[in-house]
Amino acid sequence: MGLVMALCVIFLNHLPLTWVTIFELWAEIFWIVFIVSMFVPYNKWGDKFASLFHLKEGTVAFALVQGIIPSVVLNSFNTFICTAASIFYNPEIPQATRMNAYIHGSLTAWIPCFIVSYVASYVAVWLGKTVAQKFVKA
Structure with missing residues (x-):
């Protein structure tokens, strides 16, 4: 999922498609997701949200x-942190315009990154469960 998000950020921000850019963003997104996952129970929140609609657990709709x-x-953590790192540590952006660039960059990147992260997370969870079930049966 981090790789997909890194590619999305590269294309949205018109960054060079190089191994260095991909690796930097991929690593940054990995660490953000890893740290947030240790402290924020977002999966439990998602389960409660889906149960509000009386959906059966294990179904595609759920x-x-x-x-x-x-x-x-x-996506919020990734968008706001990655955008901040890209703008506030970029010497080519004048210091006086960095906050405006940050706000504009965050707002324009959030929706496309959300769509990509939502689809990528669904695929990643499905793939992870499929692989885990094969290893458990073995």
Whole structure:
């Protein structure tokens, strides 16, 4: 999921598609997700949100609704932190314009990154469960 998000950020911000750029963003997103996941119970929140609609756990509908909350939480942290790092540590952006660039960059990146993270998280969870079930059966 981090790789997909890194590629999304690269294309949204018109950054060079190089191994260094991909790796930096991928690593940054990985650490953000890792640290947030240790302290924020976003999956429980997603489960409660899906249960509000009386959806049966294990169904596609449940998974699609449940995934909204984790995607909102993780996407918000990723968007605001990655945008801040890209702008506030960029010497090419004049210091006087950095806050405006940050606000504009965060607001324009949030929705496209949310869509990408939502789809990527759904695929990642499905893939992870599929692989885990194969290893458990073995």
